[in-house]
Amino acid sequence: MPRSTLYQLVASELRRAIYSGALRPGDQLPTEVELMGIHQVSRNTVRLALGELVNEGLITRTPRRGTVVRERRPLLIHPQRELQPQPEETKEAFAWAVSQEGRVPSQHIEVAIVQPAEEIASRLELADDEFAVVRRRLRFVDGQPYNTNDSYFPLSLVADSEIARPGDITRGANRVLTELGHRQVRMVDDIWARMPNTSETHRLQLQSGTPVVVYIRVGYDEGDTPVRVAVSVLPADKHLIRYELESR
Amino acid sequence: MPRSTLYQLVASELRRAIYSGALRPGDQLPTEVELMGIHQVSRNTVRLALGELVNEGLITRTPRRGTVVRERRPLLIHPQRELQPQPEETKEAFAWAVSQEGRVPSQHIEVAIVQPAEEIASRLELADDEFAVVRRRLRFVDGQPYNTNDSYFPLSLVADSEIARPGDITRGANRVLTELGHRQVRMVDDIWARMPNTSETHRLQLQSGTPVVVYIRVGYDEGDTPVRVAVSVLPADKHLIRYELESR
Numbered sequence: 001m002p003r004s005t006l007y008q009l010v011a012s013e014l015r016r017a018i019y020s021g022a023l024r025p026g027d028q029l030p031t032e033v034e035l036m037g038i039h040q041v042s043r044n045t046v047r048l049a050l051g052e053l054v055n056e057g058l059i060t061r062t063p064r065r066g067t068v069v070r071e072r073r074p075l076l077i078h079p080q081r082e083l084q085p086q087p088e089e090t091k092e093a094f095a096w097a098v099s100q101e102g103r104v105p106s107q108h109i110e111v112a113i114v115q116p117a118e119e120i121a122s123r124l125e126l127a128d129d130e131f132a133v134v135r136r137r138l139r140f141v142d143g144q145p146y147n148t149n150d151s152y153f154p155l156s157l158v159a160d161s162e163i164a165r166p167g168d169i170t171r172g173a174n175r176v177l178t179e180l181g182h183r184q185v186r187m188v189d190d191i192w193a194r195m196p197n198t199s200e201t202h203r204l205q206l207q208s209g210t211p212v213v214v215y216i217r218v219g220y221d222e223g224d225t226p227v228r229v230a231v232s233v234l235p236a237d238k239h240l241i242r243y244e245l246e247s248r
Numbered sequence: 249m250p251r252s253t254l255y256q257l258v259a260s261e262l263r264r265a266i267y268s269g270a271l272r273p274g275d276q277l278p279t280e281v282e283l284m285g286i287h288q289v290s291r292n293t294v295r296l297a298l299g300e301l302v303n304e305g306l307i308t309r310t311p312r313r314g315t316v317v318r319e320r321r322p323l324l325i326h327p328q329r330e331l332q333p334q335p336e337e338t339k340e341a342f343a344w345a346v347s348q349e350g351r352v353p354s355q356h357i358e359v360a361i362v363q364p365a366e367e368i369a370s371r372l373e374l375a376d377d378e379f380a381v382v383r384r385r386l387r388f389v390d391g392q393p394y395n396t397n398d399s400y401f402p403l404s405l406v407a408d409s410e411i412a413r414p415g416d417i418t419r420g421a422n423r424v425l426t427e428l429g430h431r432q433v434r435m436v437d438d439i440w441a442r443m444p445n446t447s448e449t450h451r452l453q454l455q456s457g458t459p460v461v462v463y464i465r466v467g468y469d470e471g472d473t474p475v476r477v478a479v480s481v482l483p484a485d486k487h488l489i490r491y492e493l494e495s496r
Contacts, residue, residue: 052445189491193441193484211459236441243437
């Protein structure tokens with residue numbers, strides 16, 4: 001059996017133990033020497049197998065604590081919920097999703113008027129001299145930084161509204177847009193991933209080797225004018241995006 | 249001005265040049281010394297700025313070729329298309345999307361009967377002793393490996409069909425499922441990202457530091473039985489997933 005197959009076999013047995021719950025978050029794996037004995041393989045094979053699981057975000061290896069199953073409580077994001085009719089008292093979507101899981105949401109908000117970067121300006125269809133209001137949020141779950149969400153709105157549309165003023169909008173910016181006559185009726189979601197930049201690594205306290213999912217949503221009103229561009233940066237080990245589609 | 253802000257400013261100017269097309273894929277960036285002069289900053293600041301852009305997948309740095317704008321032709325994935333009524337002659341979705349862009353799709357297929365890993369078995373709601381047929385595809389665009397797509401089907405449903413036989417199914421496995429009386433009417437899509445494992449890095453010829461997006465689709469028939477689990481591994485620098493949603 002070639003070596004590549006052998007280490008993959010060991011990796012797959014460990015992976016199964018983690019997925020099945022036999023090894024739980026925070027549990028320590030056997031040492032390299034113990035794994036060599038259990039699987040009757042060389043140290044090199046053990047190391048290759050463990051490397052796979054590190055890459056997949058399942059375990060972390062540190063000199064002091066050894067090899068440990070990673071804490072994984074990904075937050076489930078349901079992008080479709082924002083388009084469903086919401087009861088009057090509904091909280092903003094993130095706060096709602098987190099509370100549903102019995103966890104405590106919080107956030108820092110910063111509001112600014114900016115000339116957004118090309119990738120935002122083009123999505124908002126802004127002219128060169130047009131400004132946007134950005135509401136930049138760093139979001140926490142149980143006090144831990146979880147993700148960032150920067151929402152951009154054309155200044156011309158929202159200048160006189162709560163959206164352009166600092167501080168939280170309890171009923172959500174989407175409802176304010178609706179009140180302004182720009183209810184979003186269509187959304188286009190772009191999703192990809194990349195490695196975080198230095199500032200993201202720092203703000204989101206990312207472990208090294210953790211990619212981020214970038215999720216950009218553009219909301220269009222009934223006149224098909226883009227009224228909001230929301231950029232979420234979601235550390236990949238803590239988030240899962242789920243869409244549910246039905247044939248019409 | 250603190251150093252962190254300064255290098256981000258330089259990074260942002262370079263980023264803008266790339267997004268606007270002033271710097272095009274394959275173009276060489278000025279040298280570190282030239283950038284120090286242009287932006288009136290230290291070498292360290294230049295290096296921090298370039299590091300950001302490497303992290304974002306915008307540029308690559310090699311000792312021989314210097315700093316070069318990365319080739320980025322992400323393939324646009326439209327997960328909703330699979331649920332739309334398709335004309336009789338429609339090609340399989342990947343082949344179709346690639347042809348639409350004037351590029352040439354091809355693939356290697358491997359068909360096997362397996363006891364799938366926990367994460368697949370649970371989604372297919374298989375009992376412990378039940379098997380699945382897996383159709384493993386490595387897909388190419390213009391001859392370059394692009395992504396993998398492994399589709400699992402309960403063996404009990406597809407044992408006597410083309411799905412369980414080696415080789416391509418020109419009209420797509422979804423149509424075969426429909427012919428078998430298991431048309432998929434509901435899909436649940438889970439999307440996250442992680443670093444690739446060794447085998448993926450090799451098969452997909454990934455540059456180091458390129459995460460992969462994992463996209464798992466479960467298709468349910470009219471009786472709400474899961475009839476297909478499709479796992480796509482999409483190198484993050486080459487793919488963009490796009491959903492379009494409308495309020496009902």
